[in-house]
Amino acid sequence: xxxxxxxxxxxxxxxxxxxxxxxxxxxxxxxxxxxxxxxxxxxxxxxxxxxxxxxxxxxxxxxxxxxxxxxxxxxxxxxxxxxxxxxxxxxxxxxxxxxxxxxxxxxxxxxxxxxxxxxxxxxxxxxxxxxxxxxxxxxxxxxxxxxxxxxxxxxxxxxxxxxxxxxxxxxxxxxxxxxxxxxxxxxxxxxxxxxxxxxxxxxxxxxxxxxxxxxxxxxxxxxxxxxxxxxxxxxxxxxxxxxxxxxxxxxxxxxxxxxxxxxxxxxxxxxxxxxxxxxxxxxxxxxxxxxxxxxxxxxxxxxxxxxxxxxxxxxxxxxxxxxxxxxxxxxxxxxxxxxxxxxxxxxxxxxxxxxxxxxxxxxxxxxxxxxxxxxxxxxxxxxxxxxxxxxxxxxxxxxxxxxxxxxxxxxxxxxxxxxxxxxxxxxxxxxxxxxxxxxxxxxxxxxxxxxxxxxxxxxxxxxxxxxxxxxxxxxxxxxxxxxxxxxxxxxxxxxxxxxxxxxxxxxxxxxxxxxxxxxxxxxxxxxxxxxxxxxxxxxxxxxxxxxxxxxxxxxxxxxxx
RNA sequence: GCGCCCAUAGUUCAAUGGAUAGAAUGAAAGCUUGCGGAGCUUUUGAUAGAGGUUCGAAUCCUCUUGGGCGCACCA
Numbered sequence: 001x002x003x004x005x006x007x008x009x010x011x012x013x014x015x016x017x018x019x020x021x022x023x024x025x026x027x028x029x030x031x032x033x034x035x036x037x038x039x040x041x042x043x044x045x046x047x048x049x050x051x052x053x054x055x056x057x058x059x060x061x062x063x064x065x066x067x068x069x070x071x072x073x074x075x076x077x078x079x080x081x082x083x084x085x086x087x088x089x090x091x092x093x094x095x096x097x098x099x100x101x102x103x104x105x106x107x108x109x110x111x112x113x114x115x116x117x118x119x120x121x122x123x124x125x126x127x128x129x130x131x132x133x134x135x136x137x138x139x140x141x142x143x144x145x146x147x148x149x150x151x152x153x154x155x156x157x158x159x160x161x162x163x164x165x166x167x168x169x170x171x172x173x174x175x176x177x178x179x180x181x182x183x184x185x186x187x188x189x190x191x192x193x194x195x196x197x198x199x200x201x202x203x204x205x206x207x208x209x210x211x212x213x214x215x216x217x218x219x220x221x222x223x224x225x226x227x228x229x230x231x232x233x234x235x236x237x238x239x240x241x242x243x244x245x246x247x248x249x250x251x252x253x254x255x256x257x258x259x260x261x262x263x264x265x266x267x268x269x270x271x272x273x274x275x276x277x278x279x280x281x282x283x284x285x286x287x288x289x290x291x292x293x294x295x296x297x298x299x300x301x302x303x304x305x306x307x308x309x310x311x312x313x314x315x316x317x318x319x320x321x322x323x324x325x326x327x328x329x330x331x332x333x334x335x336x337x338x339x340x341x342x343x344x345x346x347x348x349x350x351x352x353x354x355x356x357x358x359x360x361x362x363x364x365x366x367x368x369x370x371x372x373x374x375x376x377x378x379x380x381x382x383x384x385x386x387x388x389x390x391x392x393x394x395x396x397x398x399x400x401x402x403x404x405x406x407x408x409x410x411x412x413x414x415x416x417x418x419x420x421x422x423x424x425x426x427x428x429x430x431x432x433x434x435x436x437x438x439x440x441x442x443x444x445x446x447x448x449x450x451x452x453x454x455x456x457x458x459x460x461x462x463x464x465x466x467x468x469x470x471x472x473x474x475x476x477x478x479x480x481x482x483x484x485x486x487x488x489x490x491x492x493x494x495x496x497x498x499x500x501x502x503x504x505x506x507x508x509x510x511x512x513x514x515x516x517x518x519x520x521x522x523x524x525x526x527x528x529x530x531x532x533x534x535x536x537x538x539x540x541x542x543x544x545x546x547x548x549x550x551x552x553x554x555x556x557x558x559x560x561x
Numbered sequence: 562g563c564g565c566c567c568a569u570a571g572u573u574c575a576a577u578g579g580a581u582a583g584a585a586u587g588a589a590a591g592c593u594u595g596c597g598g599a600g601c602u603u604u605u606g607a608u609a610g611a612g613g614u615u616c617g618a619a620u621c622c623u624c625u626u627g628g629g630c631g632c633a634c635c636a
């Protein structure tokens with residue numbers, strides 16, 4: 001990557017610069033090499049002089065000039081200039097960009113980054129059995145899958161896991177509902193049970209009683225109901241994962257980690273990390289760390305979610321010696337995670353250090369539009385269905401086979417949803433606009449898919465007309481397209497490092513726009529034009545980059561649409 | 562009550578403390594002999610308010626206003 005090369009050059013240039021080694025070190029940690037938004041500021045730009053001058057108490061422009069002189073001549077650039085308050089701008093030779101283009105193949109950008117050799121476990125989606133798969137799960141899945149693919153692409157070995165609750169009151173509410181309303185779906189009966197639990201003392205008692213029975217596993221009828229429900233639930237989730245393009249390496253259930261968690265907390269109690277509350281519950285006093293108190297084992301001696309999460313960490317590490325454990329949840333759990341991770345820092349310090357909590361915002365729908373007649377919450381699958389219907393309506397007049405149409409509907413709908421989730425920084429709420437998400441123009445998944453498809457048909461035309469891709473004859477001046485294509489590896493690395501797929505989304509959207517612009521200005525396939533082979537090769541490079549990029553977001557490309 | 566997060570063009574989003582705050586969409590105007598016009602070009606328009614730190618603040622600090630979330634036995 002060119003950015004790394006520039007960094008090395010700068011490092012070398014300031015090696016025998018005035019100041020102490022410690023000062024130099026800290027400057028090297030802080031400085032950055034960026035692609036400036038304004039192209040008149042060069043292809044790459046660094047703020048090293050601004051950082052150094054601050055530490056040295058010198059004029060930044062003078063420092064910049066000095067560094068520029070130290071760098072001297074280098075074939076990579078045709079020009080270096082000092083600009084503004086003291087930026088050093090690098091203008092890269094076209095030859096470099098063309099050489100990069102030549103190396104764009106289907107592995108372009110792969111495993112170049114910083115994750116090489118690392119073992120990462122990533123936990124996302126996390127629906128609970130017998131409950132609905134809701135929009136939050138859809139968000140978690142989109143984020144988790146994309147990050148997984150980015151880490152893998154950067155060279156990490158990734159284990160995808162999904163942690164789900166299969167015991168407790170939630171399950172009891174659903175089973176209680178199922179007993180009362182045999183023919184209703186699990187999602188429905190759960191809602192029914194949950195409502196009854198809140199509203200009727202009698203029902204509440206029954207559900208608590210039932211919860212014990214489920215736990216004891218003594219009643220064959222209840223056992224059967226539970227087993228069937230669990231199986232059906234998991235099958236149902238599996239269908240959704242297939243559609244979304246996720247394949248988990250392991251499903252971990254709450255029941256598998258409860259005892260482990262309890263033991264960890266009991267040991268922690270002996271070590272005085274935890275303490276006993278008034279009524280016998282085992283608690284962690286978060287106030288010592290500026291947080292709040294949470295219960296890890298309740299007064300009945302049962303481990304809570306907190307304890308189970310400790311068990312989960314140990315369980316995960318037992319099966320896979322990870323370097324990093326990434327957990328993705330909605331951000332309403334942020335404060336909870338702070339306390340739990342702080343406690344983990346005391347009882348499982350090594351694992352706590354390796355754990356990274358990433359939280360996403362809510363997917364909000366335009367008011368009224370989606371709430372169905374029954375007033376139920378919108379589920380993840382009904383969202384997918386609704387978007388599919390809209391896409392279906394949109395392409396109904398195309399001359400395509402039924403089979404082709406179905407493929408397009410699914411790819412475009414999923415692409416639209418994933419794009420909407422991933423296009424902005426994780427953590428903030430998303431206002432989901434149905435029409436915008438499936439729009440073929442502007443800021444959307446389908447726009448990228450369309451740009452891909454159109455480029456693809458250009459290549460098909462080239463094939464028909466016998467124009468072969470070649471970089472032998474290159475134009476005198478290259479365009480933004482060649483330059484932008486070369487940024488791809490850097491963008492992926494940044495997305496992975498910062499756990500932010502939106503950098504990639506923004507990049508691909510810009511790239512698609514630039515390609516569309518190129519396409520509008522140049523005739524790509526033209527037998528009589530000596531530059532046509534080059535343009536075909538450039539189009540092929542765009543196609544591969546776009547395909548890889550979309551794949552990293554979990555979005556499929558289409559040959560026709 | 563306490564804590565955490567958030568506030569940027571009409572709208573939806575960008576911007577490791579850096580250069581003239583970028584896109585998309587909307588609105589207005591234009592482009593088509595040439596591959597999928599579902600495209601391209603141009604114009605329009607914003608940092609919630611008040612202080613402070615800094616050579617430099619949308620970004621850091623304080624206060625105000627307006628939102629979201631969380632605070633002992635749910636997950």
